[in-house]
Amino acid sequence: MTAAPVDLRSDTVTRPSPGMRRAMAEAEVGDDVLDRDPTTRRLEQRVAELLGTGDALFFPSGTQANQTGVALLTRPGTELLLEADAHLVHYEQAGVAANWGVQIRPIATPDGLLTGERLQAAFRAPSPHVPRAGAVAAENTHNAAGGKVMPPAVMDGIVAAAAAAGQRVHLDGARLWNAAVALGVPPARLARGAATVMVSFSKGLGCPVGSCLAFAGEERERALAIRRRLGGGMRQSGILTAAALYALDHNLIRLEEDHDNARRLAELLSDCPTVRPSVPETNIVMLDLVRDGATSQAVVPQLAQAGVLVVSFGPRRLRAVTHLDVSRREIERAAQLIVTALR
Ligand SMILES: Cc1ncc(COP(=O)(O)O)c(C=O)c1O
Numbered sequence: 198m199t200a201a202p203v204d205l206r207s208d209t210v211t212r213p214s215p216g217m218r219r220a221m222a223e224a225e226v227g228d229d230v231l232d233r234d235p236t237t238r239r240l241e242q243r244v245a246e247l248l249g250t251g252d253a254l255f256f257p258s259g260t261q262a263n264q265t266g267v268a269l270l271t272r273p274g275t276e277l278l279l280e281a282d283a284h285l286v287h288y289e290q291a292g293v294a295a296n297w298g299v300q301i302r303p304i305a306t307p308d309g310l311l312t313g314e315r316l317q318a319a320f321r322a323p324s325p326h327v328p329r330a331g332a333v334a335a336e337n338t339h340n341a342a343g344g345k346v347m348p349p350a351v352m353d354g355i356v357a358a359a360a361a362a363g364q365r366v367h368l369d370g371a372r373l374w375n376a377a378v379a380l381g382v383p384p385a386r387l388a389r390g391a392a393t394v395m396v397s398f399s400k401g402l403g404c405p406v407g408s409c410l411a412f413a414g415e416e417r418e419r420a421l422a423i424r425r426r427l428g429g430g431m432r433q434s435g436i437l438t439a440a441a442l443y444a445l446d447h448n449l450i451r452l453e454e455d456h457d458n459a460r461r462l463a464e465l466l467s468d469c470p471t472v473r474p475s476v477p478e479t480n481i482v483m484l485d486l487v488r489d490g491a492t493s494q495a496v497v498p499q500l501a502q503a504g505v506l507v508v509s510f511g512p513r514r515l516r517a518v519t520h521l522d523v524s525r526r527e528i529e530r531a532a533q534l535i536v537t538a539l540r
Contacts, residue, residue, distance in 0.1 A: 203531040204506045208372075208455070208480060208520035211403040217443045224439035228432050229255075236435030240442050244409040247445075248394050249385030251414030254421065255407060255438055256429050259284075259371045259397045262410040264292045265423045266367040266393035267332065269416055273298030275331025278319055280304055280311040282341035284369055285334055296427075299331055309342020311335055313354025320362045333359040336369040337376045337387055341510070344459075344481030344518075346376045349386050356390030365392035371408070375401055375479040378452040401452055401480060402444035403521050406437050448521060455480040458519040458528045465532035471539035472515075484515040488539070496539065503538035505531045 204210050213221070227234045237255050244253040256262040263285055267277060277293055279285055281303035285293065293299040304311060304319045321327045335355050337347040352368075359366050368391040370376070370384075377384040388394045394411040398404035412420060424430060431437070459477035466474045466484065471491065475483040484507070486496055493509035500507055500515075510516040519528065 200504065200530070202501065202504045202506050203523060203527045203534070205517035205519065205523065205531060206506050206508045208400045208518045211520050211522045213405050213440060214403065216447065217403065217440050220439045220443040221436050224435040226433040226435035229434045230430040230432060234433060234435040234438070236442065237431075237438040240438040241409065243442065243445065244396065245411055247384050248388045248396065248411040250388065250394060250411040252417050253409045253411040254417065254424060255409055255431070255434060255441075256424060257406055257408075257431065259369075259395055259399075259408040260289050260292065261424070261427050261429050262395040262408040263289065263367070263369055264296055264427065265420055265429075266369075266395055266410050266412075267293050267299060267334065268297050268423045269393055269412065269419060270365050270367055271297060271299045271331035274328065276300045276302040276328045277332055277334055278302045278304060278316060278330060278364075279334040280306055280309060280336060280339065282309055282339070283334060283336045284340055284371065285336075287341070300328060302330075309339045309345050310347065310351065311355060312351055313358035316355055317358040317361070320358075330362060330364050332367060333364050334367045334369060335391070336371075338372040338379075338479050338481075340371070340481070343475045343483040343516075344372065344375065344477060344479035346379050346478045347387070348380060349382060349389070352387060353390065360390075366390065367392065368394045370394055371397040371400055372479065374449055375452055375456070378449075379456060379479050398441040398444050401455060401520060402441070402448045404437070404440040404444050407441050409441075451521065452480070455519040455521065458523065458525055459517075461525065462517060462519065462528050462532055465529065466535060469536050469539070472535065480519045482517045482519075483510060484517060484535075486513040486515070491539075500535060500538055503534045505534045505538070
């Protein structure tokens, strides 16, 4: 019997564990749209506490929560300033333009790290000829920059530069949990100063579905209305939020294992003549193809054939993500298979 492939395409490929499924099956539920689901309300309050915000709202996806965050902070005809390779730029179907009439204003950086200085330089001088800024978005960790962590001081700089320009900040924290673990600081420290914060449960935490958007308490009614407009009102959502509560109790503390595994993968590939691994800060390793003529388009299926699943992240760049369904042994096997397949 051949072994199952090692699936490193994303930290979203995890299957709910037996313990998580049990928690979901046993969840206390109610109609969340009519009169609040008690388990969902518990999760929202817990997330608001973890992030140091007044309140939070559960969403089916990070994309919908990001879109709602931007809607809360902007007006049509304004610009959203953010790092040029942010998720909101590339992977949300131009949602802020299509949904809210907001223009993306990408800020190119050499390393994926938006800073206060870079943001300050990007603000336009007020003029009747140019669009007004509407809000700023930051991403921590930064997916396209290989799971790069934004330290608290950098976030403080962004918040300060935004405030000086009269702007508020949305934080896309799909993997904020990973950043907090990598830095050894509470998630609330990394969210400080942000007006809206998105966090996901369906990535490193192993849930089947779900994100939260956190915000100041007085924003709840507007956030509920926007979620409703996007079709995000859910009924017995406690089935899903029980999984998220279970994940906060059981899976948050083990994220360091994923970071160790990412480092191990990069270390095992460091002598490989055909790929150059990034130095992972969290659970993402970028692999640059260094052999002449090698392309992601050709190499991704070649690796799949060999038993390792990764995704393309550019013409000559692959992304491998560690997660709770891949063990240290599988990581070591994956490294061996990559070295052999690309020899
Ligand atoms: C940084 C970032 N933001 C937002 C999202 C969107 O989350 P979802 O897939 O739940 O819509 C993702 C998904 O991978 C992400 O990596």
